[in-house]
Amino acid sequence: GAGVSQSPSNKVTEKGKDVELRCDPISGHTALYWYRQRLGQGLEFLIYFQGNSAPDKSGLPSDRFSAERTGESVSTLTIQRTQQEDSAVYLCASSLWPEFNSPLHFGNGTRLTVT
Amino acid sequence: AQRVTQPEKLLSVFKGAPVELKCNYSYSGSPELFWYVQYSRQRLQLLLRHISRESIKGFTADLNKGETSFHLKKPFAQEEDSAMYYCALKTGANNLFFGTGTRLTVIP
Numbered sequence: 001g002a003g004v005s006q007s008p009s010n011k012v013t014e015k016g017k018d019v020e021l022r023c024d025p026i027s028g029h030t031a032l033y034w035y036r037q038r039l040g041q042g043l044e045f046l047i048y049f050q051g052n053s054a055p056d057k058s059g060l061p062s063d064r065f066s067a068e069r070t071g072e073s074v075s076t077l078t079i080q081r082t083q084q085e086d087s088a089v090y091l092c093a094s095s096l097w098p099e100f101n102s103p104l105h106f107g108n109g110t111r112l113t114v115t
Numbered sequence: 116a117q118r119v120t121q122p123e124k125l126l127s128v129f130k131g132a133p134v135e136l137k138c139n140y141s142y143s144g145s146p147e148l149f150w151y152v153q154y155s156r157q158r159l160q161l162l163l164r165h166i167s168r169e170s171i172k173g174f175t176a177d178l179n180k181g182e183t184s185f186h187l188k189k190p191f192a193q194e195e196d197s198a199m200y201y202c203a204l205k206t207g208a209n210n211l212f213f214g215t216g217t218r219l220t221v222i223p
Contacts, residue, residue, distance in 0.1 A: 003158070033211065042121075042215030043159075043201060048208075056210055091159070101147065103161035104211060 002026065004107035006092050012113045013082055021077040021110045025094030032075050033095070033104065034067055038088040046090075049075065082114045117142045119204045121214035128192050129222045136187040136217045138176075138202030147205040148185040150176055151213070154198045162187075162200070172196070192221045 005024040013019050025032050034046040045059035049069045060066070064082075069075040079086055089111050093104040118141040128134045140146055150162040163171045165178040165185060176187045185202060202214040 031209065035213070043213035045210065045212055048210045050209060056208060093159075101149075101164055101166055101205070103149075103164075104151075104159075106159040108158060 004092055004094050004105050006090075006107035006110050008110060009108060010111045010113075012115060015084060015114055016081055018078065018080045019082055019112065021079075021090050021112070023075045023077070023092030023094075023107060025073070025075070025092070026096075026105055028072070029094035029096050029105070030072055031095040031097075032069055033093045034075070034077050035091045035093070036061075036088045037091060037109070043091065046077070079112075082112075084114050087112055087114045117204055117206055117212050119202050119212055119214035121200075121202055121217050123217045124215070125218050125220070127220045127222060130194055131191050134189050134192045134196070134219065134221075136200050136202075136219065138185045138187065138214060140183050140185065140202075140204050142204055142206065144207050146178070146180070146183075146185075148176070148178055149203040149205065149211070150174070150185075150187050151201045151203055152198050153201070159201070192219075194221050194223055197221045 007022045030051045032049040035043040047067045048056040064080045067077045089109040091109045093106045095104050096102040120139045148165045151159050152162040153159045174189045178185050197220050199216050199218050201216045204212050
């Protein structure tokens with residue numbers, strides 16, 4: 001079946017512009033996560049959506065970052081006024097039942113380059 | 116606050132040698148730990164979880180609460196084990212936090 005899909009796969013933008021990254025989770029997955037991976041670094045948690053609960057936004061690095069999710073479907077991560085330090089691979093993952101340790105299924109990521 | 120530490124960024128071993136990838140955690144609650152792996156040109160995927168006490172591809176990991184560790188071990192490394200390995204901690208809120216990863220290279 002289809003896995004987690006992220007678009008675009010690559011995005012080059014100028015400093016100061018806004019970007020929107022999209023994640024299509026696996027159908028029926030209640031949980032959705034966004035992570036950031038800078039070059040040579042590990043996965044940095046950004047935000048977590050679980051069903052209709054309030055999202056855990058504790059990982060968002062600044063107020064330039066925001067994310068939305070409609071129900072249990074698509075999520076968009078928006079970065080306003082991009083900076084060069086925002087350059088990274090942004091990974092999305094979804095999970096069926098995190099409370100029962102269902103594994104995370106990752107997308108291929110969006111590679112963002114801010115020039 | 117929770118924290119996952121993988122002290123080795125790079126690890127190289129010869130084929131057939133034992134391998135151990137270290138992971139230490141810090142968490143005030145009851146920990147649930149996982150290992151994820153990313154092979155070349157593939158997506159990040161679950162390798163194993165401590166709660167299942169399973170062996171996957173010859174790898175095992177034991178949760179040691181006294182040492183707050185969850186090291187990944189394999190007695191005889193294979194070339195196909197070369198990959199990036201991430202240790203992850205799940206919190207009571209079902210959030211998942213990752214370490215910085217260890218790149219394992221198995222030398223033929």
